[in-house]
Amino acid sequence: MQMERVLVLGARGTLGGQLMKLYPEAIGWDREEVDVLDFAALRAKVGGLGFVPDAVVNCVAFNDVDGAEDRPEQAFALNADFAGALSRYAKELGVPLVHYSTNYVFDGSRGEYAEADRPAPLSVYGQSKLRGEQRVAEPGGAWYVVRTAVIFGPRGASDLSKKSFVDLMLDLSAKSDTLQAVSDEVNSVTYAPDLAAATRDLLATLPAPGIYHATNSGEASWFDFAREIFRIAGRNVTVLPVSSMLFARKAARPPKAILLNTKLPPIRSWQAALAEFLGR
Numbered sequence: 001m002q003m004e005r006v007l008v009l010g011a012r013g014t015l016g017g018q019l020m021k022l023y024p025e026a027i028g029w030d031r032e033e034v035d036v037l038d039f040a041a042l043r044a045k046v047g048g049l050g051f052v053p054d055a056v057v058n059c060v061a062f063n064d065v066d067g068a069e070d071r072p073e074q075a076f077a078l079n080a081d082f083a084g085a086l087s088r089y090a091k092e093l094g095v096p097l098v099h100y101s102t103n104y105v106f107d108g109s110r111g112e113y114a115e116a117d118r119p120a121p122l123s124v125y126g127q128s129k130l131r132g133e134q135r136v137a138e139p140g141g142a143w144y145v146v147r148t149a150v151i152f153g154p155r156g157a158s159d160l161s162k163k164s165f166v167d168l169m170l171d172l173s174a175k176s177d178t179l180q181a182v183s184d185e186v187n188s189v190t191y192a193p194d195l196a197a198a199t200r201d202l203l204a205t206l207p208a209p210g211i212y213h214a215t216n217s218g219e220a221s222w223f224d225f226a227r228e229i230f231r232i233a234g235r236n237v238t239v240l241p242v243s244s245m246l247f248a249r250k251a252a253r254p255p256k257a258i259l260l261n262t263k264l265p266p267i268r269s270w271q272a273a274l275a276e277f278l279g280r
Helices: 014-022 039-047 072-093 124-137 165-173 192-205 222-233 270-278
Strands: 006-009 027-029 055-058 097-102 111-113 143-148 178-182 186-191 210-213 216-221 238-242 256-259
Touching (some): 006 014, 014 192, 039 072, 055 072, 072 124, 072 143, 097 192, 165 178, 165 270, 178 222, 186 192, 216 222, 216 270, 222 238, 222 270
Parallel strands (some): 006 027, 055 097, 097 143, 143 210, 178 238, 186 256
Antiparallel strands (some): 186 216
16 A cells, blocks of 8 residues: 555654655654644644545654653653554544554563563553553554664654664764673664664555564674674774673663564664664
């Protein structure tokens, strides 16, 4: 199915910006255009378009993992309540909805997780994202929850768009030739342009509604990721593996939460994607 006039919410973020590149006719809104928590205002703005979007893609999220421990109401409002309201609205409009979730809905005890595996989040952030998954599914309709992890790529235009781990490591390497990186937390890794392309393919084929995993192939600890960044970038930096216990953080993280993609076409390795990104 040809999708052209897609509504992208969070269009100036890292992922939203890549989706806007793939959909030249997309309608892209960020917080400058509409406060999504004022749902009446969002409905009015969509109604004012003069047409019904072909699909809605929600890139809006409260993604401050540690901050959610102090601000659970804000995390649940954006990650769960808004997601549920948006799903009901998409069903009312008769259009597909893509909503993104995270590997942090799992506790990491099993290491690898397929789409149907039972979630058990360790943090408020993970709990809010799991509630969002449930709220998106409740109305029925053409809903797609896409779980992903550790996104990197060109930084979004929004001032709220966070630096990725890649940018942070490159910044730190300009100040020191010896760095520490956590070696006992292992995740999937995702290149934003590849995730955007997987989203486009999902909306083009419209498989059965449900939960899908979309990350680049492979896995990495933060230590593995950092070493590969400096290897590809040609920077002579010594990376020391350290325990996550060394860094005091409010939110618990899963020790190993790899997202197994059993439903969508495989995506290239994260190393190949990283090489493309650093070669730009």
